[in-house]
Each structure stands twice: as C-alpha cells, then as structure tokens.
Amino acid sequence: MITAGIDVGSLSTDAVLLRDGEVLAYSIVNTGAQARAAAERAFEEVLEKAGISLSEVDTVVATGYGRMSVPFADGQVTEISCHGRGSAFLNPEVRTVIDIGGQDSKVIRLDGQGNVIDFLMNDKCAAGTGRFLEVMADRLELSVAGLGNEDLKAERAAEISSMCTVFAESEVISLIARGVPRPEIVRGLHRSIAERTAGMANRLGVMPRVMMTGGVAKNPGVVRALSEKLGAEIVVPPEPQIVGALGAALIARKKRSGKA
Numbered sequence: 118m119i120t121a122g123i124d125v126g127s128l129s130t131d132a133v134l135l136r137d138g139e140v141l142a143y144s145i146v147n148t149g150a151q152a153r154a155a156a157e158r159a160f161e162e163v164l165e166k167a168g169i170s171l172s173e174v175d176t177v178v179a180t181g182y183g184r185m186s187v188p189f190a191d192g193q194v195t196e197i198s199c200h201g202r203g204s205a206f207l208n209p210e211v212r213t214v215i216d217i218g219g220q221d222s223k224v225i226r227l228d229g230q231g232n233v234i235d236f237l238m239n240d241k242c243a244a245g246t247g248r249f250l251e252v253m254a255d256r257l258e259l260s261v262a263g264l265g266n267e268d269l270k271a272e273r274a275a276e277i278s279s280m281c282t283v284f285a286e287s288e289v290i291s292l293i294a295r296g297v298p299r300p301e302i303v304r305g306l307h308r309s310i311a312e313r314t315a316g317m318a319n320r321l322g323v324m325p326r327v328m329m330t331g332g333v334a335k336n337p338g339v340v341r342a343l344s345e346k347l348g349a350e351i352v353v354p355p356e357p358q359i360v361g362a363l364g365a366a367l368i369a370r371k372k373r374s375g376k377a
C-alpha cells in the first residue's frame with residue numbers, strides 16, 4: 118500500500134510517500150502565495166523522486182494551515198496529531214514534541230502509542246517562531262541556515278530582553294551600532310527563542326524523550342539553547358521539516374488499512 122502526506126505550512130509545503138511503513142521519498146518546496154499550487158508542486162516532486170505514478174497512491178492526507186487547499190486529498194488532519202504520529206514513528210520513546218515552524222510553535226505531549234494527550238500552541242505572536250529568526254537573520258545579513266554556525270563562534274550571549282519581534286529587532290539594531298560581535302547577538306536571539314519555547318513547554322510539562330520538529334530544529338543553536346533551558350536532551354530527526362507530512366502519510370495508512 119502506498120500513502121502520501123502533504124503538510125501545507127506557512128513557509129514550506131512538505132510531502133512524504135510511504136510504502137508499507139517505509140519512506141519512499143519526500144519533498145520540501147516553498148509555500149509562496151498559493152497553497153494549492155504549492156501542494157501540487159510538492160506532490161509532483163515526491164512522485165517523481167520515487168518513480169511512482171499518481172494512480173499507484175492509495176490515500177492522501179493533508180495537514181498544516183493550508184490543508185483545506187489540497188483538492189486531491191482524501192482527508193485532513195490537524196498538525197498536532199500529525200507531528201505526534203510522525204515523531205512517535207521515528208522514535209517510540211518520544212513523549213514530548215516541540216515543533217517550531219514559520220508562523221507558530223507547539224508543544225505536544227504523547228502517550229506511549231503516539232496519541233496526543235495534551236498540547237499548547239503559540240500562533241498569536243511571531244516571537245518564538247521561525248519568522249522571528251528570519252527577521253533577525255535579515256537584519257544581521259545572514260541566512261537562517263547560517264545562524265547555527267554563527268552561534269558556534271560566540272564566547273557569550275548578548276542580552277536581548279524584549280519578547281516582542283519588533284522591539285527585539287530594535288535591540289539588535291542598537292547592539293550592532295554598539296559594535297557587539299554578531300555571533301553574540303545570534304546566541305542572544307537563540308536564547309530568547311529558547312526561553313519563550315521553554316516557558317510554554319514547562320507550562321504543559323516536559324517528559325523525556327523530547328523531540329524537536331519543524332524547520333527551526335535545523336538550527337543547532339536553538340536546539341542547544343532549548344536543551345539547556347529545559348535541562349533535557351533533545352532528539353532531532355535527520356529531516357525535522359517533514360515530520361508533519363510523515364505523520365499525515367502514517368494516518369493515511371491507518372485510515373486505509375485500519376492498522377497503525
């Protein structure tokens with residue numbers, strides 16, 4: 118049986134093809150301004166990578182904020198369930214999932230079977246999301262992918278006291294003006310996002326193992342800062358950005374076969 122999961126996020130649209138519980142291929146494309154076109158592009162790309170034709174796919178499940186814009190999906194499931202299911206598949210010991218995407222962040226508690234027990238979500242404010250890091254990377258003339266390396270060069274972290282993206286950006290501008298080294302500013306920003314995320318995680322309660330998903334998990338500076346703040350080891354899967362789509366493909370498989 119072949120199933121597909123499509124996660125239409127605010128920044129990236131990710132697709133995973135699964136055959137009998139094994140990942141055949143995945144794709145990650147920019148969502149851009151048209152969610153539906155992004156879903157079609159991601160799906161075409163993943164089919165091509167796997168050398169599979171559309172007619173061979175049994176079931177497609179869509180997730181993410183744009184999940185209603187996937188006309189070829191057989192069903193829609195929330196991101197919370199999909200990140201939970203995907204994380205538990207990758208590591209059955211995971212009990213806490215922290216997903217930081219482009220426009221929101223979530224903390225999810227799982228039972229031993231990958232079912233969601235409880236969750237908390239921040240989708241009201243850019244601080245504590247990938248957007249916060251994008252704004253700051255831009256201001257510092259770095260790419261988001263370069264932030265982790267820059268953090269490694271720091272000897273200390275600059276103090277960033279504001280929790281608001283707009284005011285934190287003003288702080289970054291004055292730190293630059295005062296000649297504070299860029300790596301220290303980056304580490305300060307990573308601490309700030311970690312503090313916000315840890316606050317939310319501690320409100321929900323953190324149980325080991327902890328897994329981090331979403332694009333921001335590709336930033337080792339954030340992962341380290343968050344691990345320090347939580348006092349817990351954080352597992353990052355090889356491709357954290359596709360965990361939601363993976364969960365959707367697993368749920369599609371269960372829908373079709375009735376088996377987990």
Ligand SMILES: Nc1ncnc2c1ncn2[C@@H]1O[C@H](COP(=O)(O)OP(=O)(O)OP(=O)(O)O)[C@@H](O)[C@H]1O
Pocket residue numbers: 125126127128129130181182217218219220221222246247248250251261262263330331332333334335336358
């Ligand atoms: N190579 C990378 N290195 C570091 N950070 C990255 C990298 N690629 C993406 N990111 C970060 O990941 C974020 C996007 O994450 P992701 O693709 O999971 O978001 P999304 O699922 O589209 O958004 P949401 O779930 O909020 O709708 C970007 O804002 C950026 O900060």
Ligand SMILES: [Mg+2]
Pocket residue numbers: 124126127181196218219331361
């Ligand atoms: Mg997402």
